[in-house]
């Protein structure tokens with residue numbers, strides 16, 4: 404029987420990022436009674452399987468209202484479809500209503516989750532080995548993993564407590580260029596980032612756009628958590644501030660609708676000119692990449708999400724009020740529980756501190772000991788609590804004494820219980 408050497412498979416097979424996530428899942432399976440402050444999944448009780456049929460029916464009625472015949476409706480749902488998708492008009496309306504992003508539906512590609520949008524964007528933009536991607540670090544593993552799969556180098560730009568410093572971006576872009584490589588794009592999550600929880604101020608967003616123009620960089624703006632602020636403050640997307648078409652906006656319906664649909668999108672309204680002077684949109688060009696990855700996003704999944712968009716009357720912000728309130732409550736519970744179970748002055752004396760994100764699913768706790776896989780296993784076995792080592796989100800060292808806590812998947816009581824367990828671990832180790 405044939406036997407393959409792992410060392411002869413592509414490096415992405417043994418991706419350290421995915422190995423870390425596999426390790427986390429394996430621990431979660433081995434200790435099923437643990438409280439998981441590691442899982443960044445959305446809260447499941449918002450969903451019922453009845454919703455799937457209901458929203459499908461809403462979308463079918465929408466197609467009939469648009470004048471499609473039964474044969475056309477059947478084709479829309481059951482045939483191979485347009486590569487860039489069929490709910491692009493609904494997404495364009497949504498972006499205008501919720502985000503003040505005004506783009507032609509033709510600039511939108513409906514993808515298999517935001518993850519596929521990242522793969523397509525990075526593949527399409529990075530043409531030669533010298534093209535590198537800059538990424539805020541600590542960094543979401545989906546983009547570093549996608550880049551590794553594609554053989555694209557990622558150069559980290561360290562975040563500070565306030566997020567990404569535009570001067571650091573300019574500096575890294577300069578040094579990349581000085582080394583003979585081309586900084587093609589910058590990836591970032593401006594709202595309640597995963598993993599750091601940090602958000603960028605409006606001035607920083609504007610300054611980043613200025614740096615991108617100066618350094619001739621595109622920006623990949625990933626915004627899956629933007630709806631879930633602790634308050635009603637408006638946090639303009641970079642795309643809505645972008646007068647230079649520098650920003651490719653990456654969207655996900657995983658948190659605002661549900662992740663099992665696997666529907667996301669990208670907005671790429673940049674003009675592309677070929678050697679004959681013909682102009683197209685970047686979204687058109689990227690559709691060729693998409694056609695070789697997934698052909699088209701499942702029309703059935705698009706129909707369910709399309710039905711949710713129709714039912715939401717164009718605003719997921721309005722349709723998500725209940726979820727927004729729930730996640731706000733959970734983040735407040737997480738921060739309050741940390742305060743209660745790790746009180747002052749002892750915590751400062753021991754070097755324990757955490758950031759206070761203004762929304763989203765995550766916060767980061769600095770601890771005075773190595774928070775590695777070995778400790779995670781002890782934490783699961785002896786304390787019954789899971790968390791994510793921050794080191795998983797750094798390319799080369801960093802994050803060794805910090806942990807990411809997630810509060811999306813649990814009830815407030817479970818969060819408090821998890822933090823109490825974590826506090827016992829921290830007290831025993833400090």
Ligand SMILES: Cc1ncc(COP(=O)(O)O)c(C=O)c1O
Pocket residue numbers: 443515516517518519543545592597625627654655656657662666667
């Ligand atoms: C920053 C970030 N981007 C993208 C995604 C993935 O989105 P999707 O499920 O639509 O592929 C996640 C999911 O956790 C995320 O945290």
